[in-house]
Amino acid sequence: MATDLEIARAATLRPIREIAEKAGIPEDALEPYGRYKAKVSLDFVNAQKGRPDGALVLVTGINPTAAGEGKTTTTVGLGDALNSLGTRAMIALREPSLGPCFGVKGGATGGGHAQVLPMEEINLHFTGDFHAITSANNLLAAMVDNHLYWGNELGLDARRIVWRRAVDMNDRALRSINAALGGVPNGFPREDGFDITVASEVMAVFCLAKDLADLQARLGRIIVGYTRDGRAITARDLKADGAMAALLRDALAPNLVQTLEGSPALVHGGPFANIAHGCNSVIATKLALKLADVVVTEAGFGADLGAEKFLDIKCRAAGLAPKACVVVATTRALKLHGGVAKSALGTEDVAAVTRGISNLRRHVQNMQKFGLPVVVALNKFTGDTEAEIAAVREAMRPLGTKVILCTHWADGAAGTADLARAVLELIEGGTASFEPLYQSHVSLAGKIETVAREIYHAASVSIPPPVAAKLKRFEDAGFGDVPVCIAKTQYSFSADPTLLGAPEGHVLPLRDVRLSAGAGFVVAIAGEIMTMPGLPRRPAAEGIGLDAEGRIEGLF
CATH class of the missing domain: 3.40.50.300 (P-loop containing nucleotide triphosphate hydrolases)
Incomplete structure (x- = not known):
C-alpha cells in the first residue's frame, strides 16, 4: 500500500x-x-x-x-x-x-x-508564516528585557512579567528557564519560559485579526507584565506593536x-x-x-x-x-x-x-x-x-x-x-440556528463552568483562590466580557487523558488562567496540560531524512 x-x-x-x-x-x-x-x-x-x-x-x-x-x-x-x-x-x-x-x-x-x-x-x-509569528513574539520578549536594562522607565516589575518566548518545536527543557544570566552586561536575571509558537498569543492575534489595522491594534493590546501597583504594561507602551506588525505584514x-x-x-x-x-x-x-x-x-x-x-x-x-x-x-x-x-x-x-x-x-x-x-x-x-x-x-x-x-x-x-x-x-x-454556548455578560468563572458542565459533563470546576483572584482582576480591568479558551487534554472530556468514552461527574481542576488581551480571550489551563509539549520517547524526527536523490523520506 x-x-x-x-x-x-x-x-x-x-x-x-x-x-x-x-x-x-x-x-x-x-x-x-x-x-x-x-x-x-x-x-x-x-x-x-x-x-x-x-x-x-x-x-x-x-x-x-x-x-x-x-x-x-x-x-x-x-x-x-x-x-x-x-x-x-x-x-x-x-x-x-x-x-x-x-x-x-x-x-x-x-x-x-x-x-x-x-x-x-x-x-x-x-x-x-510561523517563522514570522515566532519572530514577532520574540521581538516583544527582547524589547521587554531591553526596557528593563535601560532604566525601566515604565516601572515594569520584573517579578510580574507574563510575556513568554516562543519556538515552534516540542522542547520540554524550555518550559521554565532562567534568563539574563552572566552578569551586568546581560541584563537582570529573572525566571522566564517558552511556549510552542502555536500556543502563543501572537498566533491567536494573527488568526483572529480582520486586517492589518486590526492586527496592529490587537498586538498593541498585548499585556507583557504589570507594575508593582498592578498597572498593566502593553506592547504599545513599549512601542513594539509597529515592528511586530511589520514582521507579520506579508x-x-x-x-x-x-x-x-x-x-x-x-x-x-x-x-x-x-x-x-x-x-x-x-x-x-x-x-x-x-x-x-x-x-x-x-x-x-x-x-x-x-x-x-x-x-x-x-x-x-x-x-x-x-x-x-x-x-x-x-x-x-x-x-x-x-x-x-x-x-x-x-x-x-x-x-x-x-x-x-x-x-x-x-x-x-x-x-x-x-x-x-x-x-x-x-x-x-x-x-x-x-x-x-x-x-x-x-x-x-x-x-x-x-x-x-x-x-x-x-x-x-x-x-x-x-x-x-x-x-x-x-x-x-435551512435548519441551522447558530448561537454561542454562553453570553458575553456571564462572568469568566461562569463561562468556564458552563463549558465544563454543558460540553465536558463535569460536576464542578475546581478554582483555587489564587486563580479566582486572577479572574477577578481580569474582570476589574474590563475583560469580563471576553470568551474563555480552556486548555486541557485532547484525549478525554475530562482533564484526565485516561478517562475515555463519555465520563460524567468529574471535576475540572484549573491550574492557572492567562489573559490574552490582544487575542480577546482568557486562557484557562486545566489539569496537567502544558503550553510547551515535549517529544515522545521515539520522536518521528528519528525516521525523517533525505534519500540519495535529496528527497525527503519518512514524513507523514
Whole structure:
C-alpha cells in the first residue's frame, strides 16, 4: 500500500495560477512562492468584502485516539466531493506545526487520496508564516528585557512579567528557564519560559485579526507584565506593536494551495486546539466565503476543544454562522473508547463499538446545542464489519443524525460523494440556528463552568483562590466580557487523558488562567496540560531524512 508521501509525489500538480483562476482569484492578486503555492494579496482580500457569503461547514471529530479518525482527510475529501458534484467549494485549513511533525502526530495535510499539496512544503517551512509569528513574539520578549536594562522607565516589575518566548518545536527543557544570566552586561536575571509558537498569543492575534489595522491594534493590546501597583504594561507602551506588525505584514496574506484533485484550499494560521483556540485565520475563512458557495473548514482535535472554541471564540469574533457540522469517527476509534486494546482492533467487537459510541453521541449532542444540524462521517477501514457500522447508524438515529460511510483515503472525492450530498441537504434544509454556548455578560468563572458542565459533563470546576483572584482582576480591568479558551487534554472530556468514552461527574481542576488581551480571550489551563509539549520517547524526527536523490523520506 502506498504511503501518503508516495501518493503525494505521484500526483500531477497544476500551476497555482490555474487553481487561483478556478477560485476566482486573478493572477495579478497572487504572490507566488514557487509554482504550486502562493499568497493572495491583501488588496484583493479587502476588495471582496462587499460580496455575499457562501455556506460555512465545520468538520470536527470525536476525542482523538491512537487508532486515528481522519478529520483533515475528511475535510479535504468533502471539499473535493462538493466540487465534483458541481458545487463551487473551497477548503480552509490550519498550517501544520513543526512540533507534531517531528513529534508523534505527524503532519496535517490529510492523507491517501484526500490531501492538500505540496505535502512536504506545507508540513515544513511552507511560506514562512510561523517563522514570522515566532519572530514577532520574540521581538516583544527582547524589547521587554531591553526596557528593563535601560532604566525601566515604565516601572515594569520584573517579578510580574507574563510575556513568554516562543519556538515552534516540542522542547520540554524550555518550559521554565532562567534568563539574563552572566552578569551586568546581560541584563537582570529573572525566571522566564517558552511556549510552542502555536500556543502563543501572537498566533491567536494573527488568526483572529480582520486586517492589518486590526492586527496592529490587537498586538498593541498585548499585556507583557504589570507594575508593582498592578498597572498593566502593553506592547504599545513599549512601542513594539509597529515592528511586530511589520514582521507579520506579508504573513497575514492567506496561502493558496490545491488538493490532490485540484480543489482550491486556503491554508493559513495554526493554533493548537488543546492549548489554544484551534482554528485557521479569520482572513482566510472570510475570503473563502466570498469566493465559494460552500466552504469546508476544520477545527482541531475533538469537538469538545476545537469545535467549541471555533463556535464560542472565532465565530463570535468574526461574525460567522456555520450552516452544518460534520463529526468524524471510525469504528476502530470507537472500540478504543469502548475499552478495547489497540492490538485487538482488527477483531469484530460490536459491544465495544456500542460502548464507545457514548463518546460520539456526546459530541453530536454538543454540536446540536449550538443550533447546528449534524452528520456523522464514518471513515471506513478494511476490517470494519457490517454489524459494527450498523451499530453506529442505529445509535445516531434517535438524534436525527445520518451516518455516512466514507472511503476518501482510498477513493478520493468518489469516497465522500454521499457525505457531500448529505451536507448539501443540511445546508439547503435551512435548519441551522447558530448561537454561542454562553453570553458575553456571564462572568469568566461562569463561562468556564458552563463549558465544563454543558460540553465536558463535569460536576464542578475546581478554582483555587489564587486563580479566582486572577479572574477577578481580569474582570476589574474590563475583560469580563471576553470568551474563555480552556486548555486541557485532547484525549478525554475530562482533564484526565485516561478517562475515555463519555465520563460524567468529574471535576475540572484549573491550574492557572492567562489573559490574552490582544487575542480577546482568557486562557484557562486545566489539569496537567502544558503550553510547551515535549517529544515522545521515539520522536518521528528519528525516521525523517533525505534519500540519495535529496528527497525527503519518512514524513507523514
